[in-house]
Each structure stands twice: as structure tokens, then as C-alpha cells.
Amino acid sequence: xxxxxxxxxxxxxxxxxxxxxxxxxxxxxxxxxxxxxxxxxxxxxxxxxxxxxxxxxxxxxxxxxxxxxxxxxxxxxxxxxxxxxxxxxxxxxxxxxxxxxxxxxxxxxxxxxxxxx
Amino acid sequence: xxxxxxxxxxxxxxxxxxxxxxxxxxxxxxxxxxxxxxxxxxxxxxxxxxxxxxxxxxxxxxxxxxxxxxxxxxxxxxxxxxxxxxxxxxxxxxxxxxxxxxxxxxxxxx
Numbered sequence: 412x413x414x415x416x417x418x419x420x421x422x423x424x425x426x427x428x429x430x431x432x433x434x435x436x437x438x439x440x441x442x443x444x445x446x447x448x449x450x451x452x453x454x455x456x457x458x459x460x461x462x463x464x465x466x467x468x469x470x471x472x473x474x475x476x477x478x479x480x481x482x483x484x485x486x487x488x489x490x491x492x493x494x495x496x497x498x499x500x501x502x503x504x505x506x507x508x509x510x511x512x513x514x515x516x517x518x519x520x521x522x523x524x525x526x527x528x
Numbered sequence: 529x530x531x532x533x534x535x536x537x538x539x540x541x542x543x544x545x546x547x548x549x550x551x552x553x554x555x556x557x558x559x560x561x562x563x564x565x566x567x568x569x570x571x572x573x574x575x576x577x578x579x580x581x582x583x584x585x586x587x588x589x590x591x592x593x594x595x596x597x598x599x600x601x602x603x604x605x606x607x608x609x610x611x612x613x614x615x616x617x618x619x620x621x622x623x624x625x626x627x628x629x630x631x632x633x634x635x636x637x638x
Binding site for chain 2: 442444446448451452453454455456459461466467469500502504516517518519521522524
């Protein structure tokens with residue numbers, strides 16, 4: 412297993428366009444998280460899935476943001492009508508269910524860096 | 529005031545020095561994480577702890593639940609330790625989200 416992967420690694424788009432990012436978690440991990448990180452700040456929680464169910468959403472996740480994990484494996488994060496303030500690093504992480512005997516903690520992907528012009 | 533505060537924000541050390549990074553939080557937590565972020569963005573989880581102390585190689589993490597404080601120590605620091613170190617907490621109450629500090633940028637000079 413190669414860890415959490417994200418695609419694309421970089422995205423430049425014009426304001427008003429839609430963008431979609433993909434995250435492939437570690438295969439046996441049931442939980443998947445999306446975070447956003449702006450320059451000089453720590454990551455901020457966006458949303459979290461357990462299998463295919465979206466269990467938590469941050470108030471940061473406006474109506475323009477939607478996340479899916481249709482089969483409980485990979486996840487997509489879509490931003491509609493992008494704004495310059497959406498420019499950030501979008502991080503995905505996955506973790507196993509607690510109590511499964513596997514090492515805990517969240518395993519992060521390399522991130523997708525979005526620049527909205 | 530942020531729920532998770534780290535100090536210092538920036539730290540410069542000479543190779544071989546003992547490093548301490550501090551994290552204070554103001555909320556009830558079920559676990560605290562220390563993470564390392566290198567330039568380019570990749571984040572690596574160093575420790576997850578809910579009590580006491582953990583050690584891995586030259587890294588030591590401690591937590592005092594009563595004082596709501598954690599420290600990350602690096603012994604015999606090396607230039608390859610240069611990175612941003614981030615403290616994050618998982619809140620009590622069943623939430624799975626992590627709340628992050630802003631990070632401490634460590635530079636270790638040879």
C-alpha cells in the first residue's frame with residue numbers, strides 16, 4: 412500500500428470555474444477526512460466520512476462545496492464557482508476505525524494546491 | 529482566541545540542540561496529535577497521545593491533561609528536523625474532526 416494519494420497535486424483555475432479533487436485513502440481505512448490549509452495557518456477541518464456516509468461537515472463548507480464518497484473508497488471534493496479566497500492546499504486524510512487493532516491516527520495525503528486567479 | 533495555541537511560532541536552533549515546542553488547548557479533548565509538515569505540504573503523523581509520554585527515536589511527546597498542555601521535544605536536533613510542527617486535538621464528545629494549531633516553524637542550522 413502506497414498511502415493516501417490525491418489528484419491533481421496542483422490546480423490553477425479562473426474565478427467562477429468548477430474544480431474537482433480526488434482522494435484515494437489507504438485501502439483498509441474506513442474514515443476519510445478533508446481539510447483546507449491556507450498559507451501560514453494550520454489545516455482546518457472541512458468534512459469527514461465513515462465509509463460512504465458523510466458524518467460531519469464544517470460551517471466552512473459553503474453551498475459551493477460538496478464532497479462525496481460513493482462506494483466508501485475514494486472521495487471527491489468539488490468546488491463550484493470558485494473564488495480567489497478558495498486558494499489553499501486541500502488535504503485528505505484517512506484512518507482506520509478505532510479498536511480495530513490497527514495503528515491509530517490520521518494518515519495524510521500530499522495535498523492538492525489550488526490557485527484561483 | 530484559538531482553541532489550540534502553539535509556542536513559539538518560529539524557532540531557530542543549532543545542530544545538536546535540545547528543542548521544545550509547546551501546545552496549549554482550551555477545550556476538552558480525547559486525543560492530541562503531533563504532526564510534521566515539510567515544505568511542499570506533506571504531513572506526517574508523529575504521535576497520537578491521550579496521557580503520559582511517548583518516545584520515538586529522538587522525539588518525545590508529553591501531555592498533561594489537567595493543565596491542558598503538551599510538549600514535543602527533539603533531542604540532538606539535526607538539519608533534517610527542519611519543518612513545521614503542528615499540534616492538533618480531537619475534541620471530546622465523539623467528533624472525529626481535528627482542531628489544529630498554527631504550527632511552529634523549526635529551522636536547525638548545521
